[in-house]
Amino acid sequence: MFHPCECGSGKTYAGCCGRLHLGAPARDEQALMRARYCAFCRGDEAYLRRSWAAETRPADLSLDPAQTWTGLTILSHETEGPDTARVRFTATWRRGARKGRLTETSRFRREGPGWVYVDGDLD
Numbered sequence: 001m002f003h004p005c006e007c008g009s010g011k012t013y014a015g016c017c018g019r020l021h022l023g024a025p026a027r028d029e030q031a032l033m034r035a036r037y038c039a040f041c042r043g044d045e046a047y048l049r050r051s052w053a054a055e056t057r058p059a060d061l062s063l064d065p066a067q068t069w070t071g072l073t074i075l076s077h078e079t080e081g082p083d084t085a086r087v088r089f090t091a092t093w094r095r096g097a098r099k100g101r102l103t104e105t106s107r108f109r110r111e112g113p114g115w116v117y118v119d120g121d122l123d
């Protein structure tokens with residue numbers, strides 16, 4: 001059965017962010033961005049913590065189970081150096097009858113074979 005990945009890639013979950021959630025390294029900052037968005041959709045706190053730089057990782061993620069993520073759009077991405085990159089994206093959400101969107105520019109850093117999220121600026 002075709003289970004589309006929540007990140008909107010058009011691939012199956014197992015062939016997309018599911019691989020990263022199981023431990024495969026993100027090959028670039030966009031792949032990590034997608035996998036983290038997908039982890040938010042699935043409430044996968046373990047992956048969110050693992051893919052967060054140690055110095056900025058919050059002690060408590062406190063995901064809100066009532067908030068559903070409904071779409072990801074990567075607006076732009078920019079490599080800053082061999083080991084740092086930025087991704088600008090919009091994510092939409094729903095919470096009961098309320099809907100909203102957030103736009104953030106996120107910073108990522110290469111660590112070992114993969115990438116981690118460092119921090120971001122909301123618009």
Ligand SMILES: [Zn+2]
Nearest residue numbers: 005007016017
């Ligand atoms: Zn995906």
